[in-house]
Amino acid sequence: MDSFIQLSNFPKIAPYAQLFRQGLLVTVLLSAFTVAIGFVIALLLALMRLSNVRPFRFLGLDKDGHQKESGILAAISRFNPLSFLATAYVEILRSTPVLVQIFIIYYGVFSLIKLPSFQMFGFIKFDRFFPGVVALGMNSGAYLCEIIRSGIQSIDGGQTEAARSLGLSQVQNLRYIIFPQALKNILPAIANEFVVIIKESAITYTIGVQDIMFAVNAVKGATFIIIEPLLVATAIYFCLCFPTSKLIAYFERRMSRGDKR
Numbered sequence: 001m002d003s004f005i006q007l008s009n010f011p012k013i014a015p016y017a018q019l020f021r022q023g024l025l026v027t028v029l030l031s032a033f034t035v036a037i038g039f040v041i042a043l044l045l046a047l048m049r050l051s052n053v054r055p056f057r058f059l060g061l062d063k064d065g066h067q068k069e070s071g072i073l074a075a076i077s078r079f080n081p082l083s084f085l086a087t088a089y090v091e092i093l094r095s096t097p098v099l100v101q102i103f104i105i106y107y108g109v110f111s112l113i114k115l116p117s118f119q120m121f122g123f124i125k126f127d128r129f130f131p132g133v134v135a136l137g138m139n140s141g142a143y144l145c146e147i148i149r150s151g152i153q154s155i156d157g158g159q160t161e162a163a164r165s166l167g168l169s170q171v172q173n174l175r176y177i178i179f180p181q182a183l184k185n186i187l188p189a190i191a192n193e194f195v196v197i198i199k200e201s202a203i204t205y206t207i208g209v210q211d212i213m214f215a216v217n218a219v220k221g222a223t224f225i226i227i228e229p230l231l232v233a234t235a236i237y238f239c240l241c242f243p244t245s246k247l248i249a250y251f252e253r254r255m256s257r258g259d260k261r
Helices: 007-050 072-077 081-094 098-112 126-153 157-165 170-207 212-223 227-257
Strands: none
Touching (some): 007 081, 007 170, 007 212, 007 227, 081 126, 098 126, 126 170, 157 170, 170 212, 212 227
C-alpha cells in the first residue's frame, strides 16, 4: 500500500468517481436530516430546561403557606423532573464520543428494532442510513439545545410581561413573540451546526453508511491506495463546507444590519 502521494495513482481512482458522487449525495442528505431531527429534539429539550414544573412544590411550604428557604424538603420542592431529564440528556450526549453513541444506537437499539431493508435512490441502504441519522440527530440535539436555550433567554423578560398584560398565554408568547426573535439570533449558530455535521457525518461509514469516507474505504480495498482517495475526500468536504460557511457569514451580516442604529 502506497504511503506517499503519487500523481500516477489519481487515474486509478477515476473508475470509482461514481462512488464519490454517491457519497456526496449521502453526506448532504445525512447532514440535512440530522439537523432537522436535532432541531426538533433541541427545541423540546430547551423548553424542558426552561420549564417550571415542580410537582413537589407543596413539600416546601410551611404552615402559613410560605416557601421554606432551606432544608431537605425545600430542596425537594424545587426539583424539576423535566429540567433534570433534559439536563442529564444534554450532559451525557455532550460528554461521550459520537462513535460510541453511533455504535450503541446501531448495534444496541436497532438490533432490537427490525428496519425495512430497501435502498433509497437505488444505492442508499435505509437500514444503515436511518440509524446513522438518528444517532447524529440525537447528538446534534444536545448541542443545539444550548443554542436555542441561550437564544430564548437572550430576549428581554419585559416582553413576556407585556405579552401577559395583553392576555397572551405562555404558548402564544413563545410562538409569536419570543421564539421568532430568538430564531433570528440563533440562526447563524444553527447553520454552523450544519457545517459541523457535514464533517462529523464521516464517522457513519463505520456502520456501513455509503458516505464519502465509505467511498475512500472502498477504493482503498480495491486498489490498495489510501493517500490519494483521502485527498479527494478532503477536497469534496472542503467544497461542501467552505462555500456553506461563507454563505452563512453573508446572511449573518445581512441579518445584523437591521440591529445597527
